[in-house]
Amino acid sequence: MKKQPHPYLPTEDRRRAIAEAARALIVEKGFEGLRTREIADRVGINVATLHYHxxxxxxxxxxxxxxxxDEFTAQHMSNPRDGLSPLEQLKLEFSEFRDTAINNPNLLHAMIELKRRSEYDDKVARYINPMSAGWRCHFATILEAGIADGTFRSDIDVNAAALIIVGTLALLAGRRQPLDETVYGQVTGELVRSxxxxPSNNPG
Known part of the structure; x- marks a missing residue:
């Protein structure tokens, strides 16, 4: 549905609206359904204005x-990590991901769709792969800190474990049905215990 135009919308707000419209289209129709005219219609601008941005x-x-x-970073910054143990940091990551899956599922669904596309599209890979690699590295850093302080098993392969965590979360959030919070809690609980x-002496 075409929105009414907003000729005086600030540039950053306009770009944010374009990104949100494109994200919604990817979720609804896949990357192949991303059409500039439809993006422009949803934002309430003409195609020439879209191409300007x-x-x-x-x-x-x-x-x-x-x-x-930007959205992932804003969420991360809204929950300070200072003073948290590695285990508390890991649980906070799981909590934040759950909140995003419930309150902003399009963000995750679009990310997952773009990640799939990146497997055979170099232009998408150029921008998406660094993001997904950074996510894995963030978990690896938490795991390394947990090994160092004795919270986590000393024999963990941190890169493999980080990949397992990221893959599991993406699988849980990748379905179009609402997140099953009970299953999510059970799965992330098992990840922590593993x-x-x-585990028996460190309930966290």
Missing amino acids: VPTKEALIELLAQSML IQAC
Whole structure:
């Protein structure tokens, strides 16, 4: 549905609206359904104005990736980590991911769709792969800290474990049905127990 135009909308707000419209289209129709005219219609602008902000398909992908990164970063910054143990940090990551899956599922669904596309589209991979690699590295850093303080098993392969965690979360959030919070809690609980040094003595 075409929105009424907003000729005086600030540039950053306009770009945010373009990113949100593109994200919704990816979720609804897949990457192949991403059409500039439909994006423009949803934002309430003409195609020429859209091309002023994102002159190429690659520029649109870059805008999408940056908008998603900004939202993930804002969520991360809203929950300070200072003073948290590695186990508490890991549980906070699981809690934040659950909140996003419930309250902003399009963000995760679009990210997952773009990640799939990146497997055979170099232009998408250029912007999406660094984001997914950074997510894995973040979990690996938490795991390394937990090994160092004795919370997590000393024999963990941190890169493999981080990949397992990321893959599991993506699988749980990748379905179009609402997140099953009970299943999510059970699965993330098992992930925690599988890496703890002494689960029975360290309930966290």
